[in-house]
Amino acid sequence: MVNDNKLVYSYLRGKMLIAQDGINEGSEAEVYGWVLSIREQKTLSFVIVYENRKQVQIVIKDKKLMTSQLKQNSVIWAKGTIKITDKAPNGFEIHVRSLKVLSKPKKLPPFNIMSTDIPALDLRLDYRALDLRRPYNINLFTLRSKTLQYFREYLTSKNFLEVQTPKIIATASEGGAALFPLMYYDKQAFLAQSPQLYKEELTMSFERVFEIGPIFRAEPSRTLKHLSEAISLDVEAAFLKNDDLMNLLEDMIKYVLNKLYEKDGETVKKIKAPLLDISKKFPRYSYSDVVKWINKNVEELQEGEDLSSKHLEAFGENVGGFYFIKDWPLKLKPFYIQPLDKDYSSSFDLMYKGLELSSGGERVHDPTLLRKGLKRTGLSAKGFKYHLEVYNYGMPPHGGFGLGVDRFMMVVTGAENIREVVLYPRDVRRLVP
């Protein structure tokens, strides 16, 4: 069969439903796919087959074709005639004359992929590849792929260059999160917690760069929104100021969501994802505004203290959607962030309700000031020797942000647990599969 020219051609086009004369009444068609469900009746059976992430109904009238091997999760090939009918899910079905089971399940599955009783996430993650065959997940991860595609589309159109920076790094820390140590031949190395320093350096050569890649955090956080390995969309650009960066980020988010709603509305609807309101400008509050609000509405909070998740939940509920918190206290920010004055910084977080999606700001480009930043955050200049050296050769004023792609997908899909939107999540407790 695979030697059949027509078939090879179709495989190359990524189509496993092969209809010689198109989807027309009476056309010959064959389909390769996975059995999702079987509804057997006395004289005929309806089988829903997944092919190429779409559902196709096949009708089997010849009882001899209903072998015991035809079960949910069987991989089959079937050939027959197309019939156009409103009674079929997508307006057509295939009346099968011949059928082969290419791969039959060896065991009963731990859960029924079509059931409305959704098994606990922990069990589903143990059998993730099977879980991902659930129609809900097929749609969810299709949206995730589209989302990344639209991010790339947007940034590329704004003349950003996509780059990849090392994930194995030597420098212990840029401060903040704990790192995963590992042996690099005979040296101590770490998994990168972010591409921060590299992307900054790259503005000197490419001016505008972005990277979509993994970041690693060895934090013992056990929450619904933290992972040990996450995907970050990092953007960095020369000459952009705090307001420019917020404009860019806001414009990008709106571009991506508009695309999703326009081009993938069906899929969005199928997973019952919320339709996010992006008609208005995202409000921009200063850190100090938020502190004032917390003091008035939640509890006493000193200016300069970090905002806890409780504070952000309360404030976010009050705002209701996307918003920025800008001009954070300098002492809460890493060494490379540009000071606004003695106490505050040119920085911002993009929030959706209580969830932090992105963090960014202007960066220091003066090497003397950068040394001061290192000192301020208790880091040694020695560890950043190579990075500091770069700043001697014409580092432009620059800024950028990092967006948590997984968290963004939580917002897009309405998932409450970040693990739902990651194929194979890594957290404190889970390293397999």
Next chain:
RNA sequence: GCCCUGGUAGUAUAGCGGCCCAGUAUGCGGCGCUGUCACCGCCGUGACCCGGGUUCAAAUCCCGGCCAGGGCGCCA
């Protein structure tokens, strides 16, 4: 790292000292059904996390273990 909660057929759940050798739905096996769409109907199958204790009596109460879920903190 600290705190709280929970583990009942393959899955999702009810029961919370005796009405329970554990109920329901779904799955699985069988039979019936002329077009279904989580098809339907009937029959069957299959479970109280592990170890100790309290009690006349434990799925139910207590202690320990293992596993899981959630909150706080850290962090993004």
